[in-house]
Amino acid sequence: MTSVNIATMPDPDQRLFFLLQRAAHQVRTIADRRxxxxxxxTTAQLGALYAVQDEPGITQQRLARALGLRESAVTGLVARLTAAGLVVRQAHPSEHRAVVVRLAEAGHAALRSAQPEVERFNAELRALLGADGFTGTAAALHHLAHWQR
Incomplete structure (x- = not known):
């Protein structure tokens, strides 16, 4: 991993959007491969599996909100996860048009298999950013992810 000298960068205040996009792409590419x-x-599937694990029986509509995606995108994502045997879809017990999603055993196994890599990845990010930088970046990204105007 290489470190970046902020002092040699063009004015980062003017390029924050570009830097966020570039960083997200770089991190996602590396994380997807691993x-x-x-x-x-993939990271998209991991995010969905975490959300389903955190809220068993989550509706696809709620999953879309949790992931910040359109419902049509989540429909495709859930279809791929179902085809891979990672989740199961069931009719909602009281809403006739709603579908709920639960982890299948293979989904639990995928999360267990992913956990060591997630921990390694976070350790590398902590080393790259420093402990305070990691914590500060995580807090800032959390705020940005939940920013509403």
Whole structure:
């Protein structure tokens, strides 16, 4: 991993959007490769599996909100997860048009397989950013992810 000298960068205040996009792409590309090797899933699938694990029986509509995606995108994502045997879809017990999603055993296994790689990845980010930088970045990204105007 290489470190970046902020002093040699063009004015970062003027390029924050670009830097966020570039960083997200770089992190996602690296993480996808590692997660595919470790657990056979992508970062998008990992996020969905975490959300389903955190809220068993989550509706697809609620999953879309949790992931910040359109419902049509989540429909495709859930279809791929179902085809891979990672989740099961069931009719909602009281809403006739709603579908709930639960982890299948293979979904639990994928999360267990992914966990060591997630921990390694976070350790590398902590080393790159420093402990305070990691914590501060995580807090800032959390705020940005939940920013509403």
């Amino acid at each position: 997660l595919l090797d470790a657990a056979g899933i």
